[in-house]
Amino acid sequence: MTKAVNESLPTSAVTEKIKLSLTKRHRSEMMFKSTGLAAVVLGFILVFVLLFDITSKALPAFHQHWVQLEVDFSEDNLRYSEGISLEDLRYRSTLRKAIANQFPDVKSRRDKRKLYGLYSTNAEFAIKDFLIANPNTLDTIQNIWVRVDDDVDIYLKETTSLGEPLVRVDVKEAQWIKSLVETGRIDKRFNIEFFTSSDSREPELAGVRGALTGTMLTMLVTLALSFPLGVAAALYLEEFAPKNKWTDMIEVNINNLAAVPSIIFGLLGLAVIINIFGLPRSAPLVGGIVLTLMTLPTIIIASRASIKAVPPSIREAATGLGASKIQTTFSHVLPMAMPGILTGTIIGMAQALGETAPLLMIGMVAFIVDVPASITDASTVMPVQIFLWADSPERGFLAKTSAAILVLLGFLFLMNASAAYLRRRFESK
Amino acid sequence: MTTANLVFIVMLIALASYWLGIQRSIKVAGGKQQVKHLVSLPSQYGLLTAFWCGIPAILFLLLWSAIESSVIDAFLIDQVILSADGQVQQNMGLVVNNVKLLAEKITLSEDLSAATELQLQNAQFYILLNEKATLLKTLLTLVIAVGCVSSILAKIKHSFHARNNLERIVSGLLFTCSGIALLTTIGIVMSVLFESIAFFSQVPVTEFLFGTQWSPQIAMRADQVGGSGAFGAIPLFVGTILISTIAMCLAIPVGLMIAIYLSQYATKRIRSIAKPMLEVLAGVPTVVYGFFAALTVAPIIRDFGLLIDLPIAAESALAAGLVMGVMIIPFVSSLSEDAMTAVPVALKEGSLGMGATQSETVKKVILPAAIPGIVGAILLAVSRAIGETMIVVMAAGLAANLTFNPIESVTTVTVQIVSLLKGDQEFDSAKTLAAFALGMMLFITTLALNIAALKIVRKYREQYD
Amino acid sequence: MVDIISAKSLGSNDIKIEGAVGEPFCDDAKMSMRNVDVFYGDNQAIHDISFDLEKNQVTALIGPSGCGKSTFLRCLNRMNDLIPICNVKGSLQLDGEEIYGKQMDPVLLRARVGMVFQKPNPFPKSIYENVAYGPKIHGLATDKAELDEIVETSLIKAGLFNEVKDRLDSPGTGLSGGQQQRLCIARTIAVSPEVILMDEPASALDPIATAVIEELIHELKEKYTIAIVTHSMQQAARVSQKTAYFHLGQLVEMGDTKQIFTNPSHELTENYISGRFG
Incomplete structure (x- = not known):
């Protein structure tokens, strides 16, 4: 019997042998497939439970x-x-x-x-x-x-x-x-x-206006800084940078920065922006700068991908007409890459909008009743407000917290939907 | 004038000089019809003038802001020493701080009755110093802006190559912007490094790395027993590892199975609804997960514990870990799906063509082929779990228990960083500095994980490219 | 699509195809196909094809690219199931059993009808593991010695054993292209299939490796029924006993290879083998 099976056995015998194992194999196939499906279903359940839990807790607050x-x-x-x-x-x-x-x-x-x-x-x-x-x-x-x-x-x-x-x-x-x-x-x-109304110690009086204004100001600073910086950096790396060690280093750097925990950016903000540059604590200005540094890698990576997707023929055509490198870049490449850059920027901003940890480090966690009027006023933002309320012992804040979460999720949804819309329009072209 | 206002004014001047540059170039050309004789376009002259106005002024402002406070502090310290008849006081930082606080009170015209005559004098001096500095800053900025504009306007001639000049400036600007990422990294390294060195001069490295007692709060008050505080970070490391492990125990199998199902079994329809679901999971802010963990999951787990007569801590590692796992699921699934779709179809067909079932193909061919990519994904996910802050801040405890028991309360590195820095900070106390030492540990760990992951993933891509 | 257009531009669509000429059917059929249509979504790729694969013979499927011969071959062990929009109609039988019937288990079918692909696709495992893969999943060996035996005979039959017997543990992807393809053949015959489908098995290989493979095919037909899709008419003439000529998803002519190459009955076949297009 040590002679090879497929020598000694006629093929029909092999078939019989395979048939014997088939039931078991199909059962394990079914098991495997159902486990996969179960994992997907679990994902849906988790999303549903999360949203349902928060919504049901939030409704009373309205x-x-x-x-x-x-x-x-x-x-x-x-x-x-x-x-x-x-x-x-x-x-x-x-x-x-x-x-x-x-x-x-x-x-x-x-x-x-x-x-x-x-x-x-x-x-x-x-x-x-x-x-x-x-x-x-x-x-x-x-x-x-x-x-x-x-x-x-x-x-x-x-x-x-x-x-x-x-x-x-x-x-x-x-x-x-x-x-x-x-x-x-x-x-x-x-x-x-x-x-x-703004924050209050009394749950029945507390509102999100202060935090919403703070968020708006912080996001304005973030957008005003991260968009031009991100696009400029992407343009340089994609269009101008020579292939050398320096460029490589910057590339590796950006990839690593994208994965640095957000709290580390808070430490940076505290030690450098507040302590060395002496900018005011708790201010949307500092929050915006910290969030800029945090979202910059996202925007740069997305913008580079979008710039790379512009066909080289466009550049050749413009250069052929006598346009300089800069003119080609700014009047032809950049406009064509814009939808992709915008999508990346919106996604980066959505990330920044939900970020909490680094803002705790730079003092945006204070109890602030006044609505901030400028980017240097002490203020708080939506996610931090949620954190503060979630920490409050009064039961009345439970509903408020959930309601604030719903407002925040609403904004995030809007931003992501607009990014998806942009992407689809861009792709269909 | 505040720096922000100055920046605004400089921008206005820049705008005006744009217009001036255009006018000047037209004039040089000898009228609008003659513009074509210039070597560059009028708008290029305008832009160049604007850049020349704005960039030096703003650079100056940045530099000034960076050094202003330390220079003023140096003057103030001199004055304080002078006013105290040359005696160098202990706690100079505290004295200076008091003077500053007093100055703030004076400007806000608050109650000053508690201050001594000497302090008031010093405070007045400080206010004066600040006023002078602001005046100087404003004047110098304006002089620089206007000076630069007039010098460049004088340079505009027929043969002046504004375009080349402009392009050099623009590519320089772009280059600078790309350097910001590098500056950020350097800033991070510097900030955690210097404060950590300061910390390790007060607390030995070995105690920090190998000590099993963590109670930094005591260090605030010198008169208490054990006034030096205990800075053994082992309980924090263990807590971080425990919670991350729980998270990965949920996220890896679920994320991987989702990736397998979506890449191998799912119809287009299922994919088109499952993908947004994962995006929702990935897009929910961590503070929301923290809320969910602290107020929904933790109570459920505790109640369940009561049901089976098992005392589970209100801030158990289990609750935080599980919710963190949920947060990481989409991360694991999307990265491992990428790894699996990168496996050539030919391998899959080869296996199926021999009569292997889909699951045998996945287990014996696709997974082994994709394993480097999946390992990379898991490393990135672990790095994420370790660095995650809000979930643990809200749902895990503050007490540094050294335990591997998931139903007990543990604390993590990130929780401690937040709790040490959330309130007022004293940059000479070990308590505050400890946060930076923890930050450095966190940064080094996540950086190592990221580099390893990126390397593995890249090598793996090359294999199939 | 491009191929179809180019074929049309050659004026070949003036020539009507009204059922296959020659001898598409035989008495000793291992597999028999009747009135097979294949659709990709709304596009019909195969039109009403009927013929037999004769037992222990090599049947070559030839024709210009895009004529559907690969698509058709992939129907024979239901590899097209992997493409969701692919839809197969008509009757395909293996030893009288309906391949697309409810009774037929695709897993068992693919074990009985093995396939060798255009590009060698050894698994990123050792040579030994590559060949042992099939017997292992199908449970053909009860112990290690038996498995060793199967691996050895399969490698011997694929003519690879002498070249790799000292390095069975080294990765299969480290072999040369021709060796990789023979490894894939060894992997296929390790599960003792009844039919082997080969989809241009030598197209990615150099002439010497191709000759080795052709020699191998010649030997394999003693035990197996073989269908081979090929681009090269010389190869078809060398290795096959029967030849089927496909054109734009239709079977034009089928018969003895000698007959087809020396005296084709259909004008299109003659145009093709005389090199007027393809």
């Missing part, structure tokens, strides 16, 4: 509950007398009286304090602003809508049986809330303030 207060703006209440500015009146006690009037049964100090806690700390300023805006309402009784506290807001969004305690709302509070709802004094409104 609505907010308001409560109606009957505020007595009597001069007595406000301790108003001729000559006193409307700024300096006793709004807090007026507010408390208004609240107490809604619940005449609540007597003890402890309960009262609890009761006041149902209303946003901002309510005092809300009635103040109202009076200042309408000075003629002095000495009248006005119905004013103010925000509820974030715990009440969450309670109203999550409770299934009104009046029952839930998480941070106890029985008494739940009963009060129930009575407010039953008397029609609670209203659910679209939370436009989420987009128009």
Whole structure:
């Protein structure tokens, strides 16, 4: 039997032998293929779970509950007398009286304090602003809508049986809330303030305007720096650079930089841009520079690919007409490569838009209430705002964080979609 | 005037000099009709003038900004020593800092009651110094800009080759831009290197590399027990390795199977919907993954632990590692797919033509042939996992536990860098400098991984090209 | 497409092809094809082809490039399954079994109908592993000694054994082109196929290596049924007993090789073999 099988066995015997193993082999083939499919399906599930989780957490943030207060703006209440500015009146006690009037049964100090806690700390300023805006309402009784506290807001969004305690709302509070709802004094409104107000320690007041402005400024700086620098570097490497050690070194460098962890760029920003060049901490200017250095490799690599794809005949034709190298490059090669360069730039900018770690290093992580007005003002950006809110212990920030993530993802989606659109238009040409 | 405003003004001057250059060249030519007698186009003269105006002025501004603060500091220190009757004080940095803070208070007209007369004097001196410097900067910049413009305008003649001049400047500019990548690398190396050297002068290298105790926070207060702090980075390295390992355990098999399925089995339709799915996974910012890990995955894992009576830490390495794995899946899959599609079709056909099934072909022919590319992809993915920051900052712990147990809380190199540098920094304390030493370790490791990966991938490409 | 246009420009489309002339069928058929059409999407590459492959004979498929002979050959062991848009109609039988039938397992079919490709494609493994690949996946050897035996006989049959017996562990990709192609033939016959399909097996080789391969084909026909696609009419004349002439996806003429080359019945065949186009 040591003689070769295919000598001694007729081919039909070999066939029989192969047939024996076939079932097992086909089973393992099926297994393998299903594992691959399962991996792809897992990918879809992960994307779905991620997006679903964030969206479902975010939805509550787009609505907010308001409560109606009957505020007595009597001069007595406000301790108003001729000559006193409307700024300096006793709004807090007026507010408390208004609240107490809604619940005449609540007597003890402890309960009262609890009761006041149902209303946003901002309510005092809300009635103040109202009076200042309408000075003629002095000495009248006005119905004013103010925000509820974030715990009440969450309670109203999550409770299934009104009046029952839930998480941070106890029985008494739940009963009060129930009575407010039953008397029609609670209203659910679209939370436009989420987009128009800045960060706050109070979840019910916090918005993304400051962070969005900061992001816009930072992205402007990044774009203004990285686009010309990236295109110029790509043009040099692709069109002008001699084939020598120096060029090789730059090439290897760019490839390596593209894979350096982003946090390292933060260290660079801190040690060089802030400490040596003395640019202001927390500023979009520094953030933009750091992100520029980080995205530059992406833009250079994409731009080079796009420039390389311009047919050499274009260059030869232009050079043949007497155009100099520079003229050929800027008036013929660059315009033809532009769609690809733009696509690469958008992808690089999308990367920069989502980046957080290096910005923590350069101090863009501070709690900043003011909307930044220039690129040297202290500010924060969307991803850092998300990080800050995610770290906050108040439950009200959970929804805010998710909502901010949705806003950020929305921007990213827009940018990537436009890059894909550009690429498709470019390819179809 | 601030530097930003100055830059703006210089740009305005440059714009004006563009116009001036054009006008001048037309005048030299003797009217618009005579322009053709010039050796270059009027716009080229304009551009050249603008470049000559802008570039020296902006270079000067950059140089000035780079040295301004250190020069002013030197003057200030002299003054402080002078005012203290020539005594060199200890903590000079602190004294100078106090003076600066005071100066800021003065300009913001805040409450100054806490300051001494001497400090106020010094602060006034500092303010004066700054004002002088700003004035000097503004004047010099403007002089340079205007001077350059007038000298170049004077040069414009019939035979002046603006085009050649211009082209030399433009190619010089392009060259400079391409050098920025190199400058960035040098900047990174310098910044981590110098601070690390400062750190190692306070903490021995051996303790940093081989010590098993990490508690840098103590070092802030000298009066505490163990005031020197403990800077043994082994727990951080172990934590980083643990979380990266968990991530790779998820990302490699899933990513590889996705790559195999998409490159060998999937129909065009499936590919066209699976690719965007992977792009979404790859495009989600890491801070979002961090949020997902900390607020969704970690609680689920902990609850599951409770269910089977297993105490799992709230900030377990498992949660951070798994989510990091999800983040890396698209990275592994797209790079290994590239490696597999690079395997010649002839090999695949040779195997299938002998009656091998698709999976036998994949396992015995395509994977072995693509293995260098896949190894390169995995190395790059590992480098990514090690350098990933936000997921671990949000979902992993701060306590440096030396453990390989995935359900315990560990900390990583990147987490520590962030926590050491997030607040105020004192560049003379070991605590702050330690972050740079960690940064250097991170940079060296990822760089080595990247170089190795790129080398493997390149060599592999040559094999089939 | 280009080839079709160039063929048309030669005026050959004036000549009608109305079914194949000659003797496309035989009594002792290993494989028989009837009314085969092949489509790539909407393009028809093969039009209504019918003929037999005679047992233990070498059948050469000749014709100008782009005439569909390679496409047709790849249908015989269902390699065209790999191309999603490729669609095969008609009846193709191996020993009376329908190749595209539900009962037929493509894995088993490809083990029975082996294929040697135009460009030598040894796996990036050792010479030994290359030949052992088929027997291993099909489970033909029960132990190492048996596998060694199969590898050795296959290499001997492919006429390669003496050249490589000292370096069976060195990579197969390190051999010369002709040796690589013989390695691929050894790899194919290691699974004892009944039919061997060769797609221009010598087109990438130098004349000496080609002669060795041709000699090998000659010997192999004792045991195997062989179909060979070739570009070279001389090669077809040297190695084959039967020749089929393809033109624009149709079978024009088939018959004994001697007959076709000395006395073709169809005008197109005559034009081709006399070198008027192709």
